[in-house]
Amino acid sequence: xxxxxxxxxxxxxxxxxxxxxxxxxxxxxxxxxxxxxxxxxxxxxxxxxxxxxxxxxxxxxxxxxxxxxxxxxxxxxxxxxxxxxxxxxxxxxxxxxxxxxxxxxxxxxxxxxxxxxxxxxxxxxxxxxxxxxxxxxxxxxxxxxxxxxxxxxxxxxxxxxxxxxxxxxxxxxxxxxxxxxxxxxxxxxxxxxxxxxxxxxxxxxxxxxxxxxxxxxxxxxxxxxxxxxxxxxxxxxxxxxxxxxxxx
Amino acid sequence: xxxxxxxxxxxxxxxxxxxxxxxxxxxxxxxxxxxxxxxxxxxxxxxxxxxxxxxxxxxxxxxxxxxxxxxxxxxxxxxxxxxxxxxxxxxxxxxxxxxxxxxxxxxxxxxxxxxxxxxxxxxxxxxxxxxxxxxxxxxxxxxxxxxxxxxxxxxxxxxxxxxxxxxxxxxxxxxxxxxxxxxxxxxxxxxxxxxxxxxxxxxxxxxxxxxxxxxxxxxxxxxxxxxxxxxxxxxxxxxxxxxxxxxxxxxxxxxxxxxxxxxxxxxxxxxxxxxxxxxxxxxxxxxxxxxxxxxxxxxxxxx
Numbered sequence: 001x002x003x004x005x006x007x008x009x010x011x012x013x014x015x016x017x018x019x020x021x022x023x024x025x026x027x028x029x030x031x032x033x034x035x036x037x038x039x040x041x042x043x044x045x046x047x048x049x050x051x052x053x054x055x056x057x058x059x060x061x062x063x064x065x066x067x068x069x070x071x072x073x074x075x076x077x078x079x080x081x082x083x084x085x086x087x088x089x090x091x092x093x094x095x096x097x098x099x100x101x102x103x104x105x106x107x108x109x110x111x112x113x114x115x116x117x118x119x120x121x122x123x124x125x126x127x128x129x130x131x132x133x134x135x136x137x138x139x140x141x142x143x144x145x146x147x148x149x150x151x152x153x154x155x156x157x158x159x160x161x162x163x164x165x166x167x168x169x170x171x172x173x174x175x176x177x178x179x180x181x182x183x184x185x186x187x188x189x190x191x192x193x194x195x196x197x198x199x200x201x202x203x204x205x206x207x208x209x210x211x212x213x214x215x216x217x218x219x220x221x222x223x224x225x226x227x228x229x230x231x232x233x234x235x236x237x238x239x240x241x242x243x244x245x246x247x248x
Numbered sequence: 249x250x251x252x253x254x255x256x257x258x259x260x261x262x263x264x265x266x267x268x269x270x271x272x273x274x275x276x277x278x279x280x281x282x283x284x285x286x287x288x289x290x291x292x293x294x295x296x297x298x299x300x301x302x303x304x305x306x307x308x309x310x311x312x313x314x315x316x317x318x319x320x321x322x323x324x325x326x327x328x329x330x331x332x333x334x335x336x337x338x339x340x341x342x343x344x345x346x347x348x349x350x351x352x353x354x355x356x357x358x359x360x361x362x363x364x365x366x367x368x369x370x371x372x373x374x375x376x377x378x379x380x381x382x383x384x385x386x387x388x389x390x391x392x393x394x395x396x397x398x399x400x401x402x403x404x405x406x407x408x409x410x411x412x413x414x415x416x417x418x419x420x421x422x423x424x425x426x427x428x429x430x431x432x433x434x435x436x437x438x439x440x441x442x443x444x445x446x447x448x449x450x451x452x453x454x455x456x457x458x459x460x461x462x463x464x465x466x467x468x469x470x471x472x473x474x475x476x477x478x479x480x481x482x483x484x485x486x487x488x489x490x491x492x493x494x495x496x497x498x499x500x501x502x503x504x505x506x507x508x509x510x511x512x513x514x515x516x517x518x519x520x521x522x523x524x525x526x527x528x529x530x531x532x533x534x535x536x537x538x539x540x541x542x543x544x545x546x547x548x549x550x551x
Contacts, residue, residue, distance in 0.1 A: 111460040127271065
């Protein structure tokens with residue numbers, strides 16, 4: 001199995017051949033420092049279209065920082081980061097906004113606009129990109145049903161449970177049909193059954209050709225996923241991407 | 249054809265976007281603050297504009313009318329007074345630049361002195377000089393030449409073209425006009441500052457909303473527009489109410505009459521009454537600029 005990671009530490013990569021083609025997100029010797037301390041160091045990775053990755057590591061290892069780099073909430077302090085083949089350093093603020101429309105993100109804390117109903121929150125990426133949600137009402141409703149929130153479409157986000165918020169966040173992340181979905185601990189606040197349900201949604205998206213990256217320290221979730229999909233596991237420890245493609 | 253960017257911004261703002269407007273939660277006190285600030289400032293702006301226009305009008309009138317009138321005062325022994333007055337009138341008839349010359353009658357002199365000396369003034373018993381009112385043509389009189397001729401032919405005559413007391417009055421009126429316009433500028437600046445403060449407060453209160461919008465791919469212009477439209481609308485409505493009340497107050501001031509002084513003449517005239525209608529438009533433009541600047545500055549600090 002070819003590896004899309006170019007890190008020198010990557011065992012699978014040592015086989016010699018890297019996957020060819022255009023990476024959707026590419027990190028080349030990327031480091032990120034904040035307040036004088038280096039949080040991520042010399043990360044190299046190519047996320048290929050349709051790939052499925054788990055990102056593991058202890059709490060505070062830099063998983064969230066890694067994801068924030070991928071959707072350009074943070075900018076590398078050194079190295080090259082290319083998103084959809086464009087170096088982020090050369091992107092304007094509008095370019096960043098356009099890039100984010102092609103990346104769906106499920107945040108750990110699931111931020112919503114609390115004054116808007118769940119359905120409008122889910123449709124928000126369409127709204128901000130200038131598309132009329134009314135014209136896509138049927139698709140939005142189908143999406144809401146797909147994540148099992150049909151009965152909660154008109155309620156306000158504060159009335160949702162943790163699992164429901166995660167599912168609403170997932171629906172919002174995919175409403176634009178993005179090429180990449182990044183999920184930060186998407187099962188952190190939910191029980192096992194709900195985490196399986198969320199995983200199934202992400203696997204289904206991957207089967208549609210989306211690139212999926214899930215940051216998690218839930219090993220059971222990773223095992224469950226690997227039984228169904230060719231998922232690759234990346235590990236961040238000691239500020240570096242130390243391991244990739246290893247079996248658990 | 250591609251419109252210039254600022255026109256696109258304005259047309260986009262006027263067209264509105266119901267969905268964009270909804271992404272910013274309703275704000276309580278900043279909405280009322282903006283309405284009140286815009287209303288109060290527009291009310292004051294109407295008075296400042298009225299002051300400027302009135303003083304300007306006054307300065308023009310004083311400059312124009314007083315510059316075209318002069319007084320010839322003839323002080324002479326009683327037996328010579330009539331002869332000198334007649335000589336002066338004859339001399340004025342042949343002077344270039346004199347449109348008309350008229351002797352002030354005894355009754356008019358009595359009326360002029362009554363406010364100071366009472367109605368029962370024995371005018372005949374007092375050495376009151378003869379007065380001749382001179383109206384000049386647009387070309388004006390050669391004052392030095394006239395004085396020289398008067399010195400030869402009417403030795404008791406003093407030609408007074410009012411320059412001594414006209415100049416400070418006109419200067420004062422012009423300064424008042426300048427102060428009025430300066431007040432308008434200051435009012436505009438204060439309104440901009442207050443709207444900037446209110447917009448900054450609203451932006452700070454909605455930092456999480458803005459962050460969420462950025463992260464799902466909203467462009468800065470989209471986010472800014474949601475705030476700009478809201479504050480521009482409030483400023484427009486507040487200023488329209490303030491300007492309407494201000495105009496009504498000015499209209500209800502006692503009207504100028506023959507005995508009226510400067511204060512009773514405060515107000516607009518003719519097309520000047522349309523000026524207050526511009527104030528809400530200016531307020532909206534100030535709000536647009538202030539909110540857009542504050543929003544884009546805030547957004548630049550976000551990733």
